[in-house]
Amino acid sequence: MRAILCVIAVVLAAAAAPASAAGLVLAPCPPAVVTGIRATLPTATGVKCYVHRTEAEVDGTPAGAVDEINAEVALGDGRVATVDVSPQGRVRSTTYRHSDLVGSSGKGMALLFWAFALAAVAGAVFVITRRNLIAAVMGMVGSFVGIAAIYMMLYAQFLAVVQMLVYAGAIMVLFVFVVMILNRPEDEPVAPSGRAGQVIGGLAILYLVVQLIMMLTRVEPPNLETAMAAPPPIQQGYDWGSVGAVGTDLFGPGLFPFEAISILLLVAVVGAIAIARPLREGSDNAGEGVVDEPTRTRQEGSAP
């Protein structure tokens, strides 16, 4: 349990991080800036300016606003440079986009990734190995939390929150309830071994693991240089992955699937109620007065 709590804490910390990274405002570039950049980078094809305005103070008295301009410069050879430039067009420094996670070259993000990936995988392994159902459910929660953090790293803040609410919150609670209704530990958690089918299936899974990993490591982003940089805000001005951005898409082109999903959920709710309610009105027939199904099934199962 303690491990899970730690994971949640780290996730929350991580969730705060990318938000602070985006503090610049997209603004039209002053002509002097463009001239200065062109002088320094002759192959520049396009310039995008992010203006950072701070109120400067000299010896405790306000000395007017100081603009800092970070310009994104597209170069003729396809690369993108980030240029720190003064409003007068003096280039202070030029950085080429580094293909590192989240646009920062720190090792901290890599550590976070490994931590959450480990949490997710360990939780998943926990799920399929535990005999105790409650332990399995808790492993599942841990796994979901790790996955939510991974979402966060992929700039999917909204989905990360939804993941926490819906999965780790609602669905897992539902599982816990059902586990409590059943209230029976498994006799034999793993299906009997030694079957040819299981061996073949296991080998197939192993093969799939190897192949999938080999294949996915070879996936190349379409734009290698800018791929791992922080994604730009969407056209309407909302940050990538924010509620606004997802909402714009969801209620725009995604409206029909959204409405269809609402019907699906309605049907699922009705269906769940219809399936799970007692067969006969007024009597919860769990246990009493029903055919001894297991016996019958076992007999059938033993028949050739």
Place this chain on the structure above:
Amino acid sequence: MDASIASSGGSGPWPLVLTIGAVGGAFVIAAFQVFGPLLAQFHDGHGGAGLVQIAYTWIEAGPFKAQLAFRLDTLSAVMILIVTFVGFLIHVYSTGYMAHDPRYSAFFGYLNLFTGSMLILVLAANMPVMFIGWEGVGLCSYLLIGFWFENDAFASAGRKAFVVNRIGDFAFLIGMFLLFWATKNTSLGDGGSLDFASLKSPVVGKAYVEGFWGGERLAAAAGILLFIGACGKSAQLPLFVWLPDAMAGPTPVSALIHAATMVTAGVYMVCRLSFLYASSTTALIVVATVGLLTALAAAFMAFAQTDMKKVLAYSTVSQLGFMFVAAGTGNWTAAIFHLGTHAFFKACLFLGAGSVMHALEHEGSATPGDIMTMGGLRRRMSITHATFAISCLAIAGFPLFSGFFSKDEILAGAFAVHPPGWPSGYGKILWFGLLVGALGTAFYMWRLYFLVFSGEPRTEPARHAHESPPSMTMPLVVLAVFAFVGGFIGLPHFEGVELPSFTHAFAHWLAPSVTAEWYASGVPGSAEIAGHASNGTIAVLMVAASLVGIAGIAGAYLFYHRGPSRTINRWSEHGGFASIYRASKAKLWFDELYDVILVRPFKVLARGLFEIVDRFVVDTVAVDGSAFVIGIFGRISRWFQNGNVQRYLVGVVIGGALVFVITDCHRKATFNYTIEGNKIQLRAEPGPGLGGANAKVYWDLNGDGEKDRDPDHPDKLLDARSVTVTGYDGPITMWVEDPVTHREFKVTKTINLNEGRTFWPPPEPGTPERPGDDKGGK
């Protein structure tokens, strides 16, 4: 076009109202269409284009397109009027004739289907649709000839009709395919059109006159093949054997087959494809010769027949021969004209025969069709007699009756025919042969007439015969009227003699739909195929034809006017005439001939095939074998199909793994690179599996397009998985040679050394060493 099938087995008046209403309605619609829009179009000079109705696209394969389309032009207009009008009368007649049959409704259903198929055939705008009708009438003839299938002989007569027709249909199909093949490269752009309008166009016409085989034009091959189809349908010489047997069907069916539908299909088809036949003298000669031989042979066979309907059947075959001679001499108008007049008088004759047999059957005659048991019916069946006599006069070519004009037209056309390449004098031979045929026709028809109606009744049933009900006699009267006056729409054309316009109506009417001119080089030339005789010749020919007709009637009167005369009986039993008589009676032994050369060998073959193919291949190998194999698979799949969802999922996972295995084989070879300073580290990825592991990997690291040599072993090519290049900035090519197939994949990438730098400005590019110097296997 509204041919509906009444539900069989029903009773009451509804089937009748439905079927007769359908045919009658069809006639009204046909008349309305012909005398309304089509007539207007005809007067505008577009009679050949006709009214076209496209239902939908039936077959579409590549550029080829066959539409379910119908075309009403002046030629099909004649046909639909005949088919619906005569068909309607026969329907009405059948209400009386079939009144006591238990499968009354089914009969009318078939009859209607028959008429409908025939309408499809004549209205078709392209050959595939025509073939629907063509097969449809074949099917209906089988159903109707074998209508009384309880009798084995009748059932086998139906089968015979079907099989013989199939032989012709096969040739028809090949001919159709040949046309398709011939026209598929023409610039019409519809990929081998079988549409009559396209086939008729001069663009396609070029294809007909191309050499095909043995110096003959393609039109000859296609025309003869299609004509073999027509032989089957129209009962011409090699394939006529089904028609006499077709008398097994109810008499209205015989009337329908012989007069309005089915047998006229072949003549119609030849006339419809007149442009094709107008391109090949050979095809024309074949058509004319077969027609003449059939006309003579059938007339000969009719002499000794004693069954009323058989005589009529042979007369039909003979008259169809006349029509084909007309078609073969390019005299399309005469062929269709004779087809029309023949439809009236032959329908009248058949229905009259039916009326007679109906009467005799009612009086308990066991052999109602045997003319030797009749005689003296003139007084007892006056209406039948009168109509029969008029039709006999018409068919014998008695002056002013319809048959006289149509037959005369054929004879005159044959006499004067002269397309290019036509053997000189052959037209005269045809003419003379037809004259002999006409003599025979007059003789045997009047022999029939005298044996049935004149003299004294020879048996008890004939003595008590009575006239048929009005439902049967009314159609007779109508048909007889047309049999008499029908010829006046096509009087012979004398130079300088002005007759009322209706007398040439028929020829004018048909002219836009048929091609009377010889196709010299794919387009109709100026020369007409059927020549035009001078006034004097026409007159002489007319007189000759009339005299022949009258002579035939007189001869029949001489021998038969009081029943079979003793002279005839004596001749038919002894002496030289007896063998001829037997030959006629035995239909020239055609059935026996076919039995020996076709049916028996076929039966032997069939027995052999039954033992080998059916018993062994099909039964043992195919049926038992496949059951065995399926059993094995069933045993295997039972292991999977055990209801355990997880085991099913194992299958899914294995399938997913297999997808990887399969797609892996096609993964392409490539190479990766990393840049450190001015060094490029290259790493080959030659592809997965054993093939990739054992592949040879060659490099070009200096941009000269050649495989580089190994610096350590200058006699060998550089073969390494990973290579380092220093200070080189240009295209790098890798070849991967498959160890098994020795095929090479080639991958070229241009690497920019500045890539991936995080500082600015880029360092001065170091003075490049000689390209390709600093590299080595690693």
Place this chain on the structure above:
Amino acid sequence: MSDVVWNIGYGHFLVLAAVLFLIGVAGVLLRRNALIVLMSVELMLNAANVTLLAFSRMWGDLSAHTFALIVIAVAAAEAAVGLAIVVAVFRGRRNVDVDRLTTLRH
């Protein structure tokens, strides 16, 4: 080696998704408890979502977020119905062992 550890790229996310997915497959295949099977299915759906979002970032296409949201909704529906079935089965048979649920054979 250090490159792989410290330089996190899309490959890492995708491989993580693959690993999670295959753990899910293994759970579905090997476990006999229907509840665990259901959870494994949820795990597979989540792995698919990770892939979706990684590719969404890679291609700069936000519509995958909508799609992932829909996947979550479907997963919720699936969990609801699946658990209802588990409860119904348990009511009749007193266990939820998928090995014994072989009525599909008939």
